[in-house]
Amino acid sequence: MKRISASILAFLLAILGVFKVHAQSPETIWLTGGVTTFKTGETVLVTLNASSSTLIQGFTFQIRYDPACLRPVNASSPVPGMNGLPLPQLTGLVDGSYASITPQTVNGVLAEVRFTTLKGCQTSLTLESAALAIRNAEGFAAPLPGVFIGERNIALNIDSEVGVSDSTQQGSGSILPLDPPAAERGFSGWIIGMLIILLFGGVGFGAYKVFRIGG
Amino acid sequence: MKPKRLIQIFVVIMLVLSTLGGSQPALASSNSSAHSDAMVINRNLNLWDATYFGFVNSSIHEKWHFDFTESHNFVVTVSPITGGFIPLLILLDVNGIEIARGTGSLTSTQPAGSYSIQVQPESGGGFYLLTLREVVQSLPAVSTVVSPSSVNVGESAVATVSLNNVPAEGYTSAEFTCTYDASLVEVSNILVANLFGADPATAIQDPQNGSFIVAIAGSNGNKATTSGVVFTFNVKALQAGQTVIECKVRVNNGNNILTDLPSIGSSLTINGVAPTLTPIASPTPTGPTPVESPTSTLPPVESPTPTITVPPLESPTPTLTFTPVASPTSTPLPNGTLTGQVIASKPVTVGLYDAGNLLITSATANPDGTFSLTAPAGTYTVRATASGFLSAQGSAILTGGSTTTKPTIALLAGDIDNNNVIDQFDAMTIGMSYNTAVPAAADLNNDGIINVLDLEILAQNYRDTGPSVWE
Numbered sequence: 001m002k003r004i005s006a007s008i009l010a011f012l013l014a015i016l017g018v019f020k021v022h023a024q025s026p027e028t029i030w031l032t033g034g035v036t037t038f039k040t041g042e043t044v045l046v047t048l049n050a051s052s053s054t055l056i057q058g059f060t061f062q063i064r065y066d067p068a069c070l071r072p073v074n075a076s077s078p079v080p081g082m083n084g085l086p087l088p089q090l091t092g093l094v095d096g097s098y099a100s101i102t103p104q105t106v107n108g109v110l111a112e113v114r115f116t117t118l119k120g121c122q123t124s125l126t127l128e129s130a131a132l133a134i135r136n137a138e139g140f141a142a143p144l145p146g147v148f149i150g151e152r153n154i155a156l157n158i159d160s161e162v163g164v165s166d167s168t169q170q171g172s173g174s175i176l177p178l179d180p181p182a183a184e185r186g187f188s189g190w191i192i193g194m195l196i197i198l199l200f201g202g203v204g205f206g207a208y209k210v211f212r213i214g215g
Numbered sequence: 216m217k218p219k220r221l222i223q224i225f226v227v228i229m230l231v232l233s234t235l236g237g238s239q240p241a242l243a244s245s246n247s248s249a250h251s252d253a254m255v256i257n258r259n260l261n262l263w264d265a266t267y268f269g270f271v272n273s274s275i276h277e278k279w280h281f282d283f284t285e286s287h288n289f290v291v292t293v294s295p296i297t298g299g300f301i302p303l304l305i306l307l308d309v310n311g312i313e314i315a316r317g318t319g320s321l322t323s324t325q326p327a328g329s330y331s332i333q334v335q336p337e338s339g340g341g342f343y344l345l346t347l348r349e350v351v352q353s354l355p356a357v358s359t360v361v362s363p364s365s366v367n368v369g370e371s372a373v374a375t376v377s378l379n380n381v382p383a384e385g386y387t388s389a390e391f392t393c394t395y396d397a398s399l400v401e402v403s404n405i406l407v408a409n410l411f412g413a414d415p416a417t418a419i420q421d422p423q424n425g426s427f428i429v430a431i432a433g434s435n436g437n438k439a440t441t442s443g444v445v446f447t448f449n450v451k452a453l454q455a456g457q458t459v460i461e462c463k464v465r466v467n468n469g470n471n472i473l474t475d476l477p478s479i480g481s482s483l484t485i486n487g488v489a490p491t492l493t494p495i496a497s498p499t500p501t502g503p504t505p506v507e508s509p510t511s512t513l514p515p516v517e518s519p520t521p522t523i524t525v526p527p528l529e530s531p532t533p534t535l536t537f538t539p540v541a542s543p544t545s546t547p548l549p550n551g552t553l554t555g556q557v558i559a560s561k562p563v564t565v566g567l568y569d570a571g572n573l574l575i576t577s578a579t580a581n582p583d584g585t586f587s588l589t590a591p592a593g594t595y596t597v598r599a600t601a602s603g604f605l606s607a608q609g610s611a612i613l614t615g616g617s618t619t620t621k622p623t624i625a626l627l628a629g630d631i632d633n634n635n636v637i638d639q640f641d642a643m644t645i646g647m648s649y650n651t652a653v654p655a656a657a658d659l660n661n662d663g664i665i666n667v668l669d670l671e672i673l674a675q676n677y678r679d680t681g682p683s684v685w686e
Contacts, residue, residue: 099646
């Protein structure tokens with residue numbers, strides 16, 4: 001009887017142990033967005049959230065977007081002491097990184113990212129990668145292992161009708177300007193425009209010469 | 216009497232009346248900051264560099280009104296004509312709130328708006344000459360302008376930080392240290408403008424204990440070459456009082472040395488009138504987990520004072536480590552020499568590896584990056600490494616009795632954690648170690664401190680991967 005009781009007790013302890021581990025809620029990062037339907041020119045706000053029982057000293061995230069439909073405006077972190085490191089951006093990818101000189105607790109909003117809608121589109125935002133960072137023994141930033149990335153995608157429905165542009169209200173904290181390099185955005189259009197102008201100018205000049213000689 | 220004489224008398228009478236304020240309405244004033252029982256005569260100040268006459272004593276003060284359509288850095292000078300008279304100047308905003316004061320002269324920078332200078336005796340009294348002059352800055356400087364200059368408790372002002380008289384060669388980076396009275400105001404929403412070109416690299420040490428640091432570096436070769444706004448921030452009034460808000464700057468003109476520039480601050484006056492409280496716009500958590508209070512669990516802030524711990528430099532003299540290769544034949548191959556130059560701001564190690572990736576020999580390059588390696592004739596892989604830099608790698612064929620020279624190569628800085636890619640974690644290491652000296656690999660320019668200069672270097676090579684190809 002004693003052996004059976006001990007076995008039951010061991011079984012119960014094992015079960016409780018499993019439940020306890022499960023209840024610790026592992027480090028998680030996920031993306032949320034409130035409204036998903038927008039008009040052209042309106043501001044899309046998405047929020048990067050995290051739940052972590054480990055103190056962190058930095059985080060990074062990369063959000064893929066369609067540059068034909070959306071233009072990134074900025075990102076900000078409400079976590080006190082998290083300083084923005086606005087590194088060079090790529091078109092189509094919001095690349096945000098923050099670091100703090102002291103360990104911070106994060107349970108909730110890590111960062112808010114704003115986009116402006118450009119035209120009517122069915123598009124989505126995808127959290128391509130994200131990581132929480134700690135400072136390792138050598139003093140280097142290192143990813144916190146075992147971070148689970150939850151919701152990654154936010155589908156957006158953008159109407160071509162022009163809406164009222166929202167005021168870019170920013171939270172406190174360090175702001176990241178997220179515009180990709182200008183050269184990548186407008187250079188080809190500028191060249192095409194110049195070629196069209198030159199073409200029309202040449203045709204016009206040719207016509208003028210022909211008519212002038214004819215007259 | 217001749218008409219000419221009549222005109223002369225008329226002009227003299229008008230001048231006398233002017234000094235007594237005869238053409239201006241005289242109004243008793245009792246504003247809060249410059250309160251006195253004296254009668255205050257309102258006068259207008261319309262011209263730069265013009266000289267105005269005035270008269271004050273213990274019972275008559277004069278208030279000169281002027282308007283700015285844009286921000287100006289100016290000096291008002293009052294020169295007494297009467298002996299024993301020491302004038303006191305009080306700069307007031309449109310509501311009559313004191314902004315600044317000075318004896319004999321007053322220098323200030325104010326944004327567009329209506330202002331007045333009240334002149335009253337600090338001692339004595341009598342006639343004086345008043346002049347308003349623009350301060351022409353011929354030297355580079357940083358200015359901080361707060362607009363409006365007077366707010367009520369709970370209201371906010373915007374501070375604009377500008378670099379003035381930027382030299383033609385420009386600045387590749389700058390580090391601003393801003394100070395304010397944290398018991399009176401709260402700083403938020405630091406927004407960096409594009410004076411350093413599009414897409415600058417920025418590190419912001421958030422406001423703590425009345426100061427914050429904004430470090431900005433131009434990326435892709437961009438730099439600040441014109442005067443203009445560098446960044447702005449919001450200042451929210453917490454309680455009544457007056458605080459000077461000033462941002463000092465250290466700039467780098469490309470020589471990797473931070474140089475101090477003169478700075479001009481601004482004063483913000485906070486009136487005790489508390490308007491209806493508006494709740495602070497806090498970020499609304501949209502996730503399933505509520506936001507915890509950020510202040511309750513914060514560990515103590517590390518000391519901002521950098522503790523410079525420069526690791527001992529390796530010997531500049533190349534130390535050769537020669538390991539003879541086990542030759543398959545009994546006759547050893549004659550030695551060949553490999554020379555070249557590797558550019559980096561840190562000590563560089565150059566090594567020769569055989570086909571099995573076994574280190575044959577290595578040497579620390581001289582301070583100028585030149586190196587010389589000797590090994591038996593053969594084909595090797597040559598690899599150059601430096602702490603915090605992407606390594607460079609290529610092939611080298613050594614011929615017995617002769618010297619082979621590799622082309623000069625510059626290592627790319629930023630691979631702080633030595634994982635062969637310059638990425639976000641390298642940047643975060645700089646952010647986590649700001650104003651300290653460790654880890655030494657993050658001190659990319661080897662100046663003993665991790666700061667904006669290192670971030671600037673990293674930003675230039677961001678996303679590069681190694682090893683670099685050494686032709």
